Amino acid sequence: MDGVYANNPNTRPPRIGFFNDITRIEEQVAVFGEFTYDFTEKWAATIGLRWYDMESDFYGQSSFASKGTDGDAGRDYNSTAGHTDEPLQQDDVIPKLTVSYQYSPSTLFFATYSEGFRPGGFNRAGGQGTEETGVVNTVYESDEVVNYEFGWKSLLLDNSLRWNGNAYFVEWNDMQITRLDTDISILTFVDNAADSEIRGLETDFTWRMTDNFTLHGALSYNDTELTRTGQGIVRTLPLGSELPLTPKVQGNLRARYTWTLENQWDAFAQVGWIYAGDTYPSLVAAEVEQAGGKQDSYNIGNASIGVMKDQWSAKLYIKNITDERAELYTNTQDDILRTTTNRPRSIGLSVSYSFY
Secondary structure (H helix, E strand, C coil), rough: CCEECCCCCCCCCCCCEEEEEEEEEEEEEEEEEEEEEECCEEEEEEEEEEHHHHHHHEEEEEEEHHHHHHCCCCCCCCCCCCCCCCCEEEEEEEECCCCCCCCCCCEEEEEEEEEEEECCEECCCCCCCCCCCCCCCEEEEEEEEEEEEEEEEEEEEEEEEEEEEEEEEEEEEEEEECCCCCCCEEEEEEEEEEEEEEEEEEEEEECCCCEEEEEEEEEEEEEEEEEEECCCCCCCCCCCCCCCCCEEEEEEEEEEEECCCCCCCEEEEEEEEEEEECCCCCCEHHHHHHCCCCCCCEEEEEEEEEECCCCCCCCCEEEECCCCEEEEEEEEEEEEEEEEECCEEEEEEEEECCCC
């Protein structure tokens, strides 16, 4: 078999003009733990640490039927095109700290500081980018988040109302963006393209208003923006733009009423509603332009009525009452516009039996 080279011992059939034969090795070692200390009956602190050590190795060859660029033997990823024989080494310590205050037996307040990351790695050089289009970096770096939040957990109105929530501020630096741009590379690559900030508030509740009527709800608000752009080769949305796939406002509300029939069957009726605001489908400017801008906001309603007794239950339901066509995700990969949507209106009857 032709195609056996010193840098890549894998075999290939002869006369293969296009191949991408890569071996990637990832080794990770991590130690993590946390402990909680009660300072008083009301105050407590939790401290957590995670140490990690990661090594990434990347070698092999490719040929894109371009002998003038790659040569007869293809491109060696561990020696040419800017790659190195040395593996990528990453290690760090990630902290987490939470302080809580038990204001009353039914109310708890807490504040948290935490950090997170996604590891970096190697890109495959699948083309000859220029200074105008940009050149794919051999290595992309970790992106990191720093999170601050303050929240509460409470039981109110004689424990009939459970109300939780938290406010948060997140710094997200060196954001990793995966991109296929054939002007730069015919292979997908990762770029550290931007920094961003997120300010948000989320809350949820369950309220048993009477013995028969229960109300559930959740709401979130996110104010997001790009705080730095232009450090990568991917052209992102402008400075100050919102982050993709993050509606500024989204929420849901569900009401359920239960009662007992004369034959001792338990009956219920339920209605629900879901809302999500408009949002960008991508952080990449070209993909947003191809998609025609933001994905539209949407409302979806559901309803059901049913009965239960012992292990048996039956339910008549209608999902997506208004037959809404929600734009859940818009994808322009390969310059083809694709929209993922929800299911159309569905009406059905389900009968079930539980063996437990």
